Amino acid sequence: MNTKAYGAHAADRPLEPLAIERREPGPRDVEIAIAYCGICHSDLHTVRGEWAGTRFPCVPGHEIVGQVTAVGSEVTRYREGDTVGVGCLVDSCRRCSACDEGLEQYCENGLVATYNSATDDPPGHTLGGYSQSIVVGQDFVLKVTHPKEQLAAVAPLLCAGITTYSPLRHWKVGPGKKVGIVGIGGLGHMGIKIAHALGAHTVGFTTSEAKRADAAALGADEVVVSRNKQEMKAHANSFDFILNTVAASHDLDAYTQLLKRDGTMTVNDAYERMLKSDVKYRFVIDGASYAST
Numbered sequence: 001m002n003t004k005a006y007g008a009h010a011a012d013r014p015l016e017p018l019a020i021e022r023r024e025p026g027p028r029d030v031e032i033a034i035a036y037c038g039i040c041h042s043d044l045h046t047v048r049g050e051w052a053g054t055r056f057p058c059v060p061g062h063e064i065v066g067q068v069t070a071v072g073s074e075v076t077r078y079r080e081g082d083t084v085g086v087g088c089l090v091d092s093c094r095r096c097s098a099c100d101e102g103l104e105q106y107c108e109n110g111l112v113a114t115y116n117s118a119t120d121d122p123p124g125h126t127l128g129g130y131s132q133s134i135v136v137g138q139d140f141v142l143k144v145t146h147p148k149e150q151l152a153a154v155a156p157l158l159c160a161g162i163t164t165y166s167p168l169r170h171w172k173v174g175p176g177k178k179v180g181i182v183g184i185g186g187l188g189h190m191g192i193k194i195a196h197a198l199g200a201h202t203v204g205f206t207t208s209e210a211k212r213a214d215a216a217a218l219g220a221d222e223v224v225v226s227r228n229k230q231e232m233k234a235h236a237n238s239f240d241f242i243l244n245t246v247a248a249s250h251d252l253d254a255y256t257q258l259l260k261r262d263g264t265m266t267v268n269d270a271y272e273r274m275l276k277s278d279v280k281y282r283f284v285i286d287g288a289s290y291a292s293t
């Protein structure tokens with residue numbers, strides 16, 4: 001099946017409209033018309049060849065939300081018309097110990113990422129969500145229950161959301177815990193919302209006075225401008241957990257001093273961050289835009 005996409009033919013070429021081929025749905029496959037796809041910093045690194053091993057043509061995108069348009073004969077979990085999501089992986093070996101435990105992201109034989117992984121489908125590597133449609137095995141498709149008008153905001157949950165939710169949950173953030181979120185960008189804005197929703201006393205850290213009001217609006221109980229030494233000092237030895245989402249190199253000591261004894265700081269994949277600090281807070285591609293390509 002021919003489908004329209006945005007991709008690049010080489011690291012030094014811009015994204016441009018491309019025609020790509022999707023496989024016909026197999027017995028366990030779900031075919032999805034993509035309504036929105038979030039733009040993750042990893043997409044940019046890959047498409048620009050900043051990480052080794054980019055396969056071209058490259059169609060990035062792993063924050064995918066859309067509607068099911070067809071299902072294979074053995075698909076039981078989804079039917080046509082369902083709203084669904086696809087995140088960072090679309091397959092794994094399904095037989096190693098990690099896969100057995102439902103931790104396919106740690107597949108010992110190499111997971112199949114949503115884009116830039118080897119596959120039998122044309123052109124020999126996976127092509128991501130900057131496209132009108134995608135075909136994915138039902139085991140790697142997620143049910144989405146949000147109404148249609150919220151789907152653009154749901155897309156970033158598929159990568160930025162899970163990237164921040166995962167450590168917050170792992171470290172049991174919740175009521176009675178004081179939690180810091182450092183950086184208020186694509187990841188940090190999600191971190192504040194999730195930490196707040198989990199019931200923690202949530203403190204946002206930003207270098208920018210301009211983001212103070214934004215952080216509060218996202219749910220931060222307090223906001224600290226990290227350049228202000230007095231403000232920083234007022235929080236010394238008080239945090240149970242700090243989620244540091246800042247990619248640019250910065251002084252981690254300034255934050256470890258804010259942790260309680262036995263407190264934890266998690267520094268996220270530094271690359272999961274948008275290049276432009278003025279993005280508020282995540283771009284998504286609207287599937288309707290392909291009509292004009």
Ligand SMILES: [Zn+2]
Binds near residue numbers: 040041042272
């Ligand atoms: Zn991502």
Ligand SMILES: [Zn+2]
Binds near residue numbers: 098106
């Ligand atoms: Zn595996």
